[in-house]
Amino acid sequence: MSVDSNSRVVTSRRMIRSPEELERVREEVRKRRSSVARSVRVCIGTGCAAKGSRKLYELFYEAVEESGAEVQVEAKCVGCHGFCERGPIVVIQPENIFYQGVEEPDVGEIFRETVIGGRVVERLLYEDPGTGKKARTEEEISFYRVQERIVLAENGSIDPTDIEDYLCMGGYGALAKALNEMGPEEIISEVEKSGLRGRGGGGFPTARKWRSCREAEGDMKYVICNGDEGDPGAFMDRSIMEGNPHSVIEGMIIGAYAIGAAQGYLYVRNEYPLAVEHLRRAIEQTREMGFLGEGILGSSFSFDIKINRGGGAFVCGESTALMASLEGLAGEPRAKYVHTVEHGLHDRPTNLNNVETWANIPAIINRGGEWFGSIGTEGSKGTKVFSLVGKIVNTGLVEVPMGMTLRQIVNEIGGGVKGGKAFKAVQTGGPSGGCIPAEHLDARVDFDELTKLGSMMGSGGMIVMDEDTCMVNIAKYFLGFLKDESCGKCTPCREGIPQMLYILERIARGEGEEGDLTKLEVLGQLLSEASLCALGKTAANPVLSTIRYFRGEYEEHIAERRCPAKECRGLFYYDINTEVCTGCGICRKNCPLDAITGERKSPHLIDQEQCTKCGTCFEKCPFTAIMKV
Amino acid sequence: MGKELIAEIISWYEGDAGMLIPIMQDLQAEHGYLPAEQLRNLSKMLEVPLSRIYQVATFYASFRLTPKGQHEVTLCMGTVCYLKGAPRISEVICEEYGIKPGSTTTDKLFTLQAVNCVGACALAPVMIIDGKYYDGVTPESALKMISDLTLKEEVAEQEAGT
Numbered sequence: 001m002s003v004d005s006n007s008r009v010v011t012s013r014r015m016i017r018s019p020e021e022l023e024r025v026r027e028e029v030r031k032r033r034s035s036v037a038r039s040v041r042v043c044i045g046t047g048c049a050a051k052g053s054r055k056l057y058e059l060f061y062e063a064v065e066e067s068g069a070e071v072q073v074e075a076k077c078v079g080c081h082g083f084c085e086r087g088p089i090v091v092i093q094p095e096n097i098f099y100q101g102v103e104e105p106d107v108g109e110i111f112r113e114t115v116i117g118g119r120v121v122e123r124l125l126y127e128d129p130g131t132g133k134k135a136r137t138e139e140e141i142s143f144y145r146v147q148e149r150i151v152l153a154e155n156g157s158i159d160p161t162d163i164e165d166y167l168c169m170g171g172y173g174a175l176a177k178a179l180n181e182m183g184p185e186e187i188i189s190e191v192e193k194s195g196l197r198g199r200g201g202g203g204f205p206t207a208r209k210w211r212s213c214r215e216a217e218g219d220m221k222y223v224i225c226n227g228d229e230g231d232p233g234a235f236m237d238r239s240i241m242e243g244n245p246h247s248v249i250e251g252m253i254i255g256a257y258a259i260g261a262a263q264g265y266l267y268v269r270n271e272y273p274l275a276v277e278h279l280r281r282a283i284e285q286t287r288e289m290g291f292l293g294e295g296i297l298g299s300s301f302s303f304d305i306k307i308n309r310g311g312g313a314f315v316c317g318e319s320t321a322l323m324a325s326l327e328g329l330a331g332e333p334r335a336k337y338v339h340t341v342e343h344g345l346h347d348r349p350t351n352l353n354n355v356e357t358w359a360n361i362p363a364i365i366n367r368g369g370e371w372f373g374s375i376g377t378e379g380s381k382g383t384k385v386f387s388l389v390g391k392i393v394n395t396g397l398v399e400v401p402m403g404m405t406l407r408q409i410v411n412e413i414g415g416g417v418k419g420g421k422a423f424k425a426v427q428t429g430g431p432s433g434g435c436i437p438a439e440h441l442d443a444r445v446d447f448d449e450l451t452k453l454g455s456m457m458g459s460g461g462m463i464v465m466d467e468d469t470c471m472v473n474i475a476k477y478f479l480g481f482l483k484d485e486s487c488g489k490c491t492p493c494r495e496g497i498p499q500m501l502y503i504l505e506r507i508a509r510g511e512g513e514e515g516d517l518t519k520l521e522v523l524g525q526l527l528s529e530a531s532l533c534a535l536g537k538t539a540a541n542p543v544l545s546t547i548r549y550f551r552g553e554y555e556e557h558i559a560e561r562r563c564p565a566k567e568c569r570g571l572f573y574y575d576i577n578t579e580v581c582t583g584c585g586i587c588r589k590n591c592p593l594d595a596i597t598g599e600r601k602s603p604h605l606i607d608q609e610q611c612t613k614c615g616t617c618f619e620k621c622p623f624t625a626i627m628k629v
Numbered sequence: 630m631g632k633e634l635i636a637e638i639i640s641w642y643e644g645d646a647g648m649l650i651p652i653m654q655d656l657q658a659e660h661g662y663l664p665a666e667q668l669r670n671l672s673k674m675l676e677v678p679l680s681r682i683y684q685v686a687t688f689y690a691s692f693r694l695t696p697k698g699q700h701e702v703t704l705c706m707g708t709v710c711y712l713k714g715a716p717r718i719s720e721v722i723c724e725e726y727g728i729k730p731g732s733t734t735t736d737k738l739f740t741l742q743a744v745n746c747v748g749a750c751a752l753a754p755v756m757i758i759d760g761k762y763y764d765g766v767t768p769e770s771a772l773k774m775i776s777d778l779t780l781k782e783e784v785a786e787q788e789a790g791t
Contacts, residue, residue, distance in 0.1 A: 046749040050762035084751030232707035232746035270691045271747050273760075311650055311689025314745065328649030329681075330688035346647075389709045389750040396751055427708065461750075463708050477711050481745055487688075615717070619768065 013163070015290040017298040019176035026173075029164045037071035038115050040064075041091040041157060045080025045239055046274075047396075048087035052104070056088055059107040063115075073115050076165075079243015081156040082397035083143055086126060091156060096137045099124040129393075129415070143394045146412050148375065150383050151359045152399045155243040160278045163285040166246040172291055174362035178254045179299045182365075184214065187258040191361070193369025195381030200226055200317070200354030201432065201458045202534065203380070203447035209351055213341040214259045216349035221261040224345065224352040225252055226322060227268040227275065230314040231430025232481065234461035236385040237355035239397050241268065241275035244359070245282035249305065251361030253291060256303045259351050264305040267322055270312045279307055314431075314485035317459075318533050319352045321487065332489045333533035354459065356385055376402030380446035384457070390427075390464035391418050400445070407441040410464060421466035424565075425549070429458030431478045431485075432538035434545025435471060454545040456538065470567035471550040472557050476504045478542035486536070493536035496527045500543060508568040512558030517547055566628040569613050573629055578603035580625035587617035587626065634659060635670050646677050649685060653692060662693040690744075700739040700778045702758050704730070704771075707746025709753040714767070718754060719743060721768040722775065738780055 016022050042048075042057040060075035067073065081089045086100035092114050099110060099121065106124060113119045125134040126141050138144045149155075158165035166172070178187050192207035213221060225248060229237040241248060252264050268276050283305055286292045294302045313331045315321045321331040323345045344350025360382060364372045373381050380402040386409070389395045393415030400409060406426055410416065417423045425435040434455035436443065443449050447457050465474065479501040488494045500523050503516050524540030531537045547554060556562050563571035576587075581603040588596040588604055595611045598604030606617070618626045638655045642648035656671065657663050663686055672679040686692045704722070706715055719730060722741060726734050730743035749755045752764030756771055763774065
């Protein structure tokens with residue numbers, strides 16, 4: 001017996017020694033679970049947890065304990081549902097009633113009405129902002145309707161700390177099938193048929209990588225899961241590791257069997273302590289049940305997984321840098337002509353895939369490569385998880401079939417730009433990607449299409465920007481990020497990025513010169529041709545893509561010393577709208593330079609000579625009478 | 630503490646020098662930072678040159694060579710937080726307390742960390758205080774939350790007073 005302090009799961013786990021025994025255990029668990037009449041699923045993803053969902057879970061748990069209801073009910077913590085905008089989210093099964101924005105005082109009502117009474121609490125349902133219609137379940141909400149969930153399918157329904165939940169959903173069935181009915185070659189062929197390409201950003205065909213590693217010479221081989229999700233604006237992998245860790249582990253075990261690897265590593269970002277915790281528990285439970293260790297499921301195959309926490313270096317998302325980090329060295333990449341599938345970690349054949357890639361494997365084995373290959377576009381199969389964030393109505397985690405247009409994602413799922421502002425661009429691919437403007441919103445999202453547009457798929461961050469976002473500023477942001485994160489091994493990246501940043505900073509200060517854009521383009525090309533690793537080669541993308549699509553905005557900064565989005569300090573000024581100003585005096589009192597004058601109850605005035613454009617008055621004015629001009 | 634602690638941590642990893650990073654992470658978890666003397670001990674006991682240990686310690690952002698404050702304030706500087714005003718938040722905190730991101734206030738009240746995305750983009754701008762996430766942070770709310778932080782000594786004094 002083991003008691004889990006987090007979710008209070010009490011189970012007895014035993015070693016399973018054959019696929020038949022696995023099915024027997026699965027049936028036992030399902031039978032035991034079938035007596036539960038209603039189940040409360042509280043999302044403890046980062047978004048909901050920040051809004052107090054852990055406390056909600058505690059309250060539901062207490063309610064269950066105290067209820068003494070005739071029917072058996074339960075409360076569970078589950079992973080991210082994706083609709084972070086509307087958190088905390090609580091789902092009541094089996095009806096799948098979807099409550100959003102739940103607060104502590106609502107717990108009693110939900111418990112009494114829905115859990116015990118089976119009635120819906122209307123006021124906590126999601127209301128469609130267009131039609132005003134209330135949605136009872138996920139399926140009725142536009143945010144979810146056009147999504148297709150493979151990787152995130154179970155995220156909102158299973159308790160990530162309880163392996164039995166995963167077993168109920170058919171978990172480790174793919175592993176049993178792979179070990180029992182398929183050989184390594186057959187597994188690789190199935191993955192090949194699926195057309196799965198690496199979800200970490202590069203988009204390399206997964207089966208080809210596996211085969212090269214399988215065929216490489218060496219007694220000891222490794223598989224690695226790259227969970228060092230470093231792109232700012234991306235939290236897909238975090239939510240998968242936190243919400244459904246077993247899917248990643250099962251994928252890794254199947255991959256290791258196909259490749260012939262005996263040891264696996266999960267390299268998880270230092271900033272994700274909950275992911276580490278959930279993976280650690282999942283691995284423990286997996287060992288207890290015999291899915292990891294010696295002679296897995298009675299076969300002759302042995303494999304185990306270790307977790308390593310990253311040290312907080314963006315460059316370690318690059319495969320060779322990650323391997324250096326696993327060897328206890330500074331995470332510096334090496335030249336790619338030595339293939340890691342032959343000479344990787346400790347100079348041995350190593351296969352590295354991203355979290356989402358691994359999490360797709362069980363579904364491909366269960367449902368077949370052909371099924372997976374029927375989803376998506378010619379060159380990009382299956383689905384992709386994106387973190388849809390920024391200046392958008394419905395922020396959250398979405399999973400869509402490859403080939404959906406950016407417009408559908410931004411408008412149908414995302415609900416359009418927030419606050420009625422105009423859409424300006426969507427940034428994909430993190431610091432290696434670029435900004436895609438409105439005229440390309442009908443582009444289909446897949447690996448090749450995004451690359452054609454000067455951006456890239458990347459790991460899946462999708463950041464929406466509105467008219468108030470300055471493209472020079474955003475390019476400056478990414479270069480500032482990359483300057484800090486460049487490992488410094490190769491000169492083009494180490495020296496080129498600061499030079500480009502220097503020019504951009506000048507432009508943003510209103511000191512741009514004619515010829516600056518050409519200089520940026522030349523430097524950018526040099527970076528892409530001469531840098532050692534993929535991160536350096538793509539580092540100029542944020543600048544090059546914004547110059548390509550927003551050249552006019554750069555030119556305004558340089559020639560007219562004006563920032564049209566009014567973000568670059570000094571390239572616009574603050575003025576008081578005398579018709580709105582009530583003369584309350586708050587701006588005058590807060591101005592650090594006494595640059596604002598005016599009598600009480602009469603409109604105030606900013607002395608432009610004295611004003612340093614710090615923006616304090618703009619932030620403090622309760623009547624939004626201060627304008628950026 | 631000292632050598633015994635390092636010996637114990639090393640034994641968890643069976644003396645494998647390849648596990649240098651996890652060993653240093655555990656060491657930091659014990660002390661809150663990496664004390665110079667302990668790094669010298671580590672170098673000897675693991676038979677890894679001190680220069681390499683310092684290379685690793687200064688390469689990875691999560692390692693600290695100086696003690697941290699009693700509270701940990703982490704401000705996310707990811708793209709979305711940046712878009713939604715995180716630079717201004719950082720600016721006002723730094724101005725108010727006369728510190729820079731990565732440094733600690735002189736009274737050791739808190740250490741301000743600026744992190745390149747904490748992966749909670751739906752909550753932007755995000756600030757984490759002692760492990761708790763706060764969403765939709767503004768310059769005002771950030772200053773308010775920090776001004777509510779207290780030193781352990783003060784808490785002890787207050788408790789002694791009542």
